[in-house]
Amino acid sequence: MEPYKSILQNIERYVTLSDDEKKKLIAIIRTTKIKKRQFIDQPGYVCQYRNYVVQGTFRSYFIDSEGKEHTVQIAIEDWFVSDFYSYITRTPAxxxxxxxxxxxIFQMTYDDIEGLCKEIHGLSEYFRISTERAFAFSRKRALSNLSMTAEERYKEVLDRYPTIVRRVPQKVIASYLGMTPEFMSKIRKNLSSKS
Structure with a gap:
């Protein structure tokens, strides 16, 4: 079970699984290596997997009608990443x-997870909790975008996720925060001159 230690620890923050239940979960996990700039989901295709990041960094984004990218999620180790709307509704991403x-990443298909959740109450409870937490965070982020200044949003990401700020290109962080890289650069200069 050692190769799956990270995801099992993630699950055990919320629920307890028996050794037999852990083995059943491990049996549905596919370990996949992904190269930098490779896509695991793309518009037009139904998202097949719930993806858990073992090592590395991902971003989820869409492209608007003017060709501008808008980052909606950044994910690092111990986080899930997918086009969750597509995954849950079984509609094109x-x-x-x-x-x-x-x-x-560890990949688990929708059908495999649904089947196991019918059999293992603890696993069903875990995915319910993790989905609720993701929804709550998404709601908080939407409110932050409406109520906080650009500088406050940047400071919040900087304080909460210093690892992300160090590992993710500045243009991706700017896109996530809804600003241009140039504007974010001005904010960074202002903050460094204050300290």
Missing amino acids: TLFVEAIEDST
């Missing part, structure tokens, strides 16, 4: 999910 670094 609207997001690109791209590796920012060479990465390793």
Whole structure:
């Protein structure tokens, strides 16, 4: 079970699984190596996997009618990343999910997870909790975008996710925060002159 230690620890933050239940979960996991700039989801195709990041970094984004990219999620180790709307509704994806670094992910199909969740209450509970937490975070982010200044949003990401700020290109962070890289650069200069 050692290769699956990270995902099992993630699950055990919320629920307890028996050794037999852990073995059943491990049996449905596919370990996949992803190269930098490779896509794991693309618009037009139904998202087949719930992807857990073992090692590496990803971003989810869409391209608007003017060709501008809008990053909606950045994911690092111990986070899930997919076009979750496509995954849950079984409809074509609207997001690109791209590796920012060479990465390793655990992939689990929708049907495999649904089957196991019917059999293992703890696993069903875990995915319910993780989905609720993702929804709550998404709601908080939407409110932050409406109520906080650009500088406050940048400081929040800087304080909460210093690892992301160090590993992810500035243009991706700017896109995530809804600003241009040039504007974010001005914010960074302002903050460094204050300290």
